[in-house]
Amino acid sequence: MVVAFADSYCSSELDNEYMPLRKRRRLSKRCSLGDPAQNDNDEGNTSPWRPTFLHEYPGADVVLRVNDAYFKVHKERLTRASVLADMFELPQPVDAERVDGCPLVPVYGDEVADWEATILWLYEKDGVAHGRAQHWPVLKGALRISTKYAISNLRDSIVASLCAIWPETIFDMDLNCLPNAAEAITLARECNVPQILPSAFYALSVQRWSSGIDNWTSHLAISASDLRRLIAGRESVQEFLANILVNPLYDPDVTTDGTCAACQSSIASYWRAKLAPDANTPWTFWISREMKGMLNDHAFMDSLCDDVCFDTHDSLLWARMRRLNESVPRFFLLA
Ligand SMILES: [Zn+2]
Incomplete structure (x- = not known):
């Protein structure tokens, strides 16, 4: 024995x-x-x-x-x-x-x-x-x-x-956040580390569950109530994304006045292309990762008119990043 x-x-x-x-x-x-x-x-x-x-x-x-x-x-x-x-x-x-x-x-x-x-x-x-x-x-x-x-x-x-x-800012997460996110949630509950919960839930929510990459274990690793939080949060992130895709130029905190028609069209196409789910990734809509990547897309930014049109895109990006990060605890019913 x-x-x-x-x-x-x-x-x-x-x-x-x-x-x-x-x-x-x-x-x-x-x-x-x-x-x-x-x-x-x-x-x-x-x-x-x-x-x-x-x-x-x-x-x-x-x-x-x-x-x-x-x-x-x-x-x-x-x-x-x-x-x-x-x-x-x-x-x-x-x-x-x-x-x-x-x-x-x-x-x-x-x-x-x-x-x-x-x-x-x-x-x-x-x-x-x-x-x-x-x-x-x-x-x-x-x-x-x-x-x-x-x-x-x-x-x-x-x-x-x-x-x-699983940092406080979801934009600071890299690929390491994906593999053990479900177990991390349970561990955080067991050992009183609540500060990692928002990011761990978010990391778990972006994964492509149909792929079975987690060996069909993630839903078993968390409690039934945490599974509900996960589903609720995923719903909210999807709504957040849908609102952008429906009208990429609309944001309650950003004015697009003065943006030229050509740049409006270009900004809308760009956001839709960047945030559309990509079937080739192990995640579905990891929009924080995409938006962080957009921050460094100087080629696109340089294609916009100086000042007003550039500012419109830049303001949309920062406003959405800030709002998404602030919303994650509420999305996953943790706040
Ligand atoms: Zn322009």
């Missing part, structure tokens, strides 16, 4: 992606060694059974047990968690359980993968780059543990990484 679990864990995505080769080799060796329960009190015994270590660092002086997995780590690292530091302050009974000559610290109710992520972060922060979607398992696991055990500097660091992926 333990061996089977350890083997499956050894081949997990997390290990393969983040673990240095040297550790991976050691881990696969350890993982085949068996049941830790038979060796808890046996330093220097002759039994072939050893604890199923996931990590062991040189000079480590304490063993953390999470379900069937053991992590041999430095007490100093763990005491960065105030909850665990308090635990170490308590006098240890003389017959306290020991593993590999070190005091055993069992924790309860956590996932092994979450601790794996946390320990990787505590030891190898520089190797686990911030804010990159491919490190989602690390972000997710370490956020859960740092929240539960009040490791404030780790939690702050993870929250900053999440805010880089």
